[in-house]
Amino acid sequence: MGNGTDWAPAGRGGGSIWPGSMVLIEFPDLAAARAWYESPAYQEILQLRTDHIEGDLLLIEGVGPGYDPRERAAKIQAEAERQEVGTEA
Numbered sequence: 001m002g003n004g005t006d007w008a009p010a011g012r013g014g015g016s017i018w019p020g021s022m023v024l025i026e027f028p029d030l031a032a033a034r035a036w037y038e039s040p041a042y043q044e045i046l047q048l049r050t051d052h053i054e055g056d057l058l059l060i061e062g063v064g065p066g067y068d069p070r071e072r073a074a075k076i077q078a079e080a081e082r083q084e085v086g087t088e089a
Contacts, residue, residue, distance in 0.1 A: 026062075030059060030060075030061050033059045034059060037057070037059065
């Protein structure tokens with residue numbers, strides 16, 4: 001589980017492009033993540049999260065051992081900035 005203290009993507013003005021906190025939970029595979037989300041135990045407390053925390057839940061297929069999230073985030077941010085520049089013209 002990560003708390004965002006090691007790295008956060010830079011957005012406009014140096015801030016994060018994801019405001020607030022980010023929580024990462026690793027599962028062996030996507031099926032295990034879905035099973036956790038759909039479990040009676042999580043469903044029982046889900047309303048606590050949704051009533052008190054605004055945000056999205058993303059279930060994402062895992063990445064290989066050489067994956068660098070900083071590199072991927074930089075590519076996504078550069079593409080977003082190119083698109084933003086293109087719409088300003």
